[in-house]
Amino acid sequence: MSEDLSSKLLGPIKLHLRVTWESQDSEIKEYIEEGIAYIDGICGESDYSVSGLPRILLKAYCRRAWSGNTSMFEEDYRRQLLRLQHENGVRRLRRKRNE
Incomplete structure (x- = not known):
């Protein structure tokens, strides 16, 4: 990450x-670098530079890291992580089709 x-x-x-x-x-x-x-x-590479699900999840991860408890992050945000995983997969497929 840059x-x-x-x-x-x-x-x-x-x-x-x-x-x-x-x-x-x-x-x-x-925390930001860890979260990304x-x-x-x-979920695959995500765009955190704009508002959206990747940034929402990153904020949640950083909030957990700030409080010293990231251990349950994946379980607590499973639905959102799966949704982002699917969004990123669809985006990759569309890119491949356009190549």
Whole structure:
């Protein structure tokens, strides 16, 4: 993941976490990178740069990471993760057909 993306997402994620200070920005960026790797590992490559299901899931993951409990994330968000997995699969198929 690029540093630009985690920097771009830092503001919206901090707003979601209600964090106004900057001293933990690097920790939050780490959560963002972890979350993207985790979600992409389950659902395939997703676009987090725009509002939508990938960003909603990333915010939820970061909220869990911020509170120190990501262990139940996959179970609690199973339906949303499956939906994103299907959306990404359909997008890949459409791209292949257009090639």
